[in-house]
Amino acid sequence: MNLSVELAGVILKHPIYNASGPLCTTPQDLEGLANSQSSAVLTKSCTILPREGNPTPRYADFEGGSINSMGLPNLGVDTYLKILPSIKVPGKPVFVSSSGMSFEDQVEIVTRLSMSAELQAIELNLSCPNLVGKPQIGYDFDQSQKLIHAASKVCKHPLGVKLPPYFDFSHFQSMADILNEADIQYITCINSPGNGLVIDAETETTLIRPKNGFGGIGGPIIKPFGLSNVCKFRELLDPGIQIVGVGGIETGMDVFEYILAGADAVQVGTAYMQQGPEIFERLVRELTQVMTRKGYASLSQFRGKLKVA
Ligand code: RRO
DSSP, rough: OOOOEEEETTEEEEEEEESSSSTTTHHHHHHHHSSOOOOOOOOOOBBOOOOOOSSSEEEEEETTTEEEEEOOOOHHHHHHHHGGGGBBTTOOEEEEEEEOOOOHHHHHHHHHTTTOOOEEEEEEEEOOOOOTOOOOGGGHHHHHHHHHHHHHHHHOOOOOEEEEOOHHHHHHOOOOEEEEEEHOEEEEEEOOSSEEEETTTTEEEEEOOOOGEEEEEEEEGGGOOOOOOOOHHHHHSSSTTTTEEEOOOSHHHHHHHHHHHSSSEEEEOHHHHOOOHHHHHHHHHHHHHHHHHTOOSBEEEEEEOOOOO
């Protein structure tokens, strides 16, 4: 069974690694990933300066998923650059997510990351839903175009773009037109659909505190939108732009579905948060079992081959 995949010119042993967000902020988190069966290590989105993030409670599980309003807590780009050598494992690429607080910050972070040879790709986050007073850039097509262009000009590593979910075909087309003109290697979709609200009816209280309880939604409840975004972008993007799928993956069968919809690789967020680094071994085993049962020997035999009923 061959599960290997080339993503942005980098070889992954298999297509499953962590999403930026849960358990990838501290050196301990990143070591946990380095020592796990995750096929890559992706950091929490970093800003120029360290950030505490939003007040707690800012993450909660609920039936069907999770809600978060972390507010970009991270150690700052320079600390990540220092940590990177210590989380290096042979055969396991390290990716860094960047999420500056302004246009200029984003370009500066990509510039600093580009000076390091300790990372293999940069994931430019256009879609944090939880910053008070800051709209998601991914929903502003003009700003997205300008930022992707500016970041790609200074970027010396393969560049990926983390997108928010889109729900209208005209929006998919607008973003795809921008991406097809850009110098990027892959997209990652989807970030948490923003500004959901989950309520504890017993206590008549929101589950989280920031933004009056509004937050990004993760977990199985968002999988249909992760799949639709992967599938639609695969249809609209030039074949040279790869797609990393994320949203609600809990089993090897979920991974199979994302690849069938057109994903080159996948990330795991909420389920990794809930189950820890052991989850990657189970997901690889389950994907292998699904492929064996269906008679597939490699991912390319079914990638993007979704049939319409
Ligand atoms: O830190 C967060 O609140 C956060 C980020 Br940067 C993101 O991109 N997506 C998300 O659900 N939470």
